[in-house]
Amino acid sequence: MDRLPPLNAVRAFEAAARLMSIRKAAAELFVTAGAVSRQVKVLEDFLGIELFSRGHRAVALTPVGERYFAEVSRHLAGLRNATTHLVEDKGRRTLKLRAYTTFAMRWLIPRLASFHGLYPDIDVRLSASLDAVDFEREDVDAAVRLGSGSWQGLQADRLFRNLLVPVCSPRLVEKRALRQPAELGNVLLLHSLARPDDWAKWLDAAGVEGVSAYTGIKYESSAMSYQAAMEGHGVAIAQKALVEEDLAQGRLCQPFGFELDMADFTYYFVFPIGRERKRELEVFRQWLKTQ
Incomplete structure (x- = not known):
């Protein structure tokens, strides 16, 4: 069956199944109980399946009706949420x-x-x-x-x-006694795969020789290398504007004064x-x- 069921009938069925009462469903939908009963019957005829077992004063879902209600209620809830969000966003x-x-x-x-x-x-x-x-x-x-x-x-x-600066944990500076850029050869360099040449640019501009610019640990993003530096794993090359708060709070420090200005x-x-x-x-x- 490649067509939608009658939506008014689905709505009536969902309300009656959720409230387990034709009368309460009618009150919620602002129609008569007879109208709800007729709509449920329309849906059952459309599907060729009995959804409710009806008693003298009560209704109960059949096993098939329970499964159908679980699916229908999920989709109607999605429609309600989508409509609510649309109305709330209107005018924003x-x-x-x-x-x-x-x-x-x-x-x-x-x-x-x-x-x-x-x-x-x-x-x-x-x-x-x-x-x-x-x-x-x-x-x-x-x-x-x-x-x-x-x-x-x-x-x-x-x-x-955009200033490039080496950064690391203050504990690492104390442990390794980093005083001169040439001493970077004694520590692990931390790199970002998104910016693979930053260490080479900084070392060259700072006039540092004998330090390999491409060895060390390489991370997918700069944010990961900064976090590794805070954990004391090594020295990262950072864009200063992106670590200013960490520098101010002492989570990171600049072991050397030289900053490479990337100009424009x-x-x-x-x-x-x-x-x-x-x-x-x-x-x-x-x-x-x-x-």
Whole structure:
């Protein structure tokens, strides 16, 4: 059977089965008890199956009726929830953002509560990916991208300086007595597979020789390497803006003073030029500037 049952009949059956009463179902649906009974009979005729065993004053589900009620109630609950969410969202403003996982976790998410406090009528829907967003094909309003800030067809707002710095647990500094960058050869280097050349860039800029830039433990994301550094497993190369809170709270420390400024290769807030600009996008953009 490749067609829907009569939905009014399904609704009447679900109410009667849930309340185990034709009379109570009628009161809930604002119809007469006779109307509920007729609708249930319509559904039984449609299915060719008896759903209720009827007594003088009560009804009870047949075994088949119990199984059908379990399925029907689940789907009707889904319809109710979907409708409730749609009605609640009506009139609210939504901003759909895409960001890198580590950036979202370490920088953006900790700040979003303050945005919601200022603009409770705007819902921010944040997704994370390493892939550059395709605004022509994807339902995304704006994104955070790492690069030089020059992308055709996109407005790009620079967010902050991107400084590369080694970081580790304060306990590791004390244990290994790290004083000079050349001593990095005596500890485990922690890497992010998403940024495989960061150690090489920093060591070269700092004039450090004799330290292998690509040995050590490699993690899928920078966030994982930062966590490993906090646990005392080694020294990670970090984007300073993403670990500022950990540095301030003493969970991480900078064993050396040299910081490599990546100049314009940093994080940008981007959105399409020429597309009608939503009010919530401009509000979020201005809020970002204060951060």
